[in-house]
Amino acid sequence: MSQNTSAKKLALATLLAGSALFSQMASAAEAICYNCPPEWADWGTQLQAIKKDLGISVPQDNKNSGQALAQMVAEKTNPVADVAYLGVSFGIQAAKSDVVTTYKPKEWDNIPAGMKDPDGKWVALHSGTIGFMVNVDALNGLPVPQSWNDLLKPEYKGMVGFLDPSSAFVGYVAAVAANKALGGTLDNFAPGISYFKQLAANKPIVPKQTAYARVLSGEIPIMMDYDFNAYRARYKDNANVVFVIPQEGTITVPYTISLVKNAPHADDGKKVIDYVLSDKGQAIWANAFLRPVRASTLSADAKKRFLPDSDYARASTIDYQQMADVQKAFSSRYLSEIR
DSSP: OOHHHHHHHHHHHHHHHHHHHHHHHHHTOBOOEESBOTTSTTHHHHHHHHHHHHOOBOOOBOOOHHHHHHHHHHTTTSOOOSEEEEEHHHHHHHHHTTOEEOOOOTTGGGSOGGGBOTTSSOEEEEEEEEEEEEEGGGGTTOOOOOSTGGGGSGGGTTTEEOOOTTTOHHHHHHHHHHHHHTTOBTTBOHHHHHHHHHHHTTOOBOOSSOOHHHHHTTSSSEEEEEHHHHHHHHHTSOOSEEEEOOTTOEEEEEEEEEEETTOTTHHHHHHHHHHHTSHHHHHHHHHTTOEESSGGGOOHHHHTTSOOHHHHTTEEOOOHHHHHHTHHHHHHHHHHHTO
């Protein structure tokens, strides 16, 4: 074999090895999203779609909103996350803590003004209405509770669950909803604190992370949770689960996404944000029974499985900025008086 032929073969082998390495690197694109657990809001389907359509892997992350924000603050000088999915009050706090940065995604102009930070520090993806996710079979013949006050009845002792209101956004939303329904305001949490003190006597189950599987198994028969989780349990997991909007009323809140400041993979993070707000990404939320922020993407088919509009008339919106402003004071009071 001539020297020339050997050199050509070596060059070709080097080129092929380089191509393989490049291909491997390209397929290894990754964006870290804090607080995107696959069991919550059908993030599982969303993450699979992002991988398939963008080639970007987004590892599962089981933090709640409070844990995610605390981690982002701790990592401020050396960020690990690229994007963060947070309940709206935590999204507002993240902007105030200077751990997220401006990014106005491609669908920016199609997102309602009240559902995005004017500077692009956060943008809503979808919203949910808080109520009771009830595993009917696990009630063992007891009636399905219809009101906040029903949960205080002794027959439901040890059967009611809610996520930790001092840490998880959904827990805080439940506290705000109960407080408002029972006569309180964002300036006066006395009715809500009093309610949770009474509920504590009924031995509730208070996890920190999503408890979807524990409701399906019957370990937690009654969970203060969003409509979308209850509908998913009923229509996708075929569980005998119903959703109840309490008679005294409740609230509807959005969940947001932000680009982390100085994100290590900022370009991939931006692509993920664009994707979850695209027609396809929004349709995934809608098919998981969430109300997408771009209302036009909610199919009539999905809407049919929601409770009637007459029930949703008992759900209201609130001042999300004020909700964020008073959250720390509520958490401190909850921790000192109840937990």
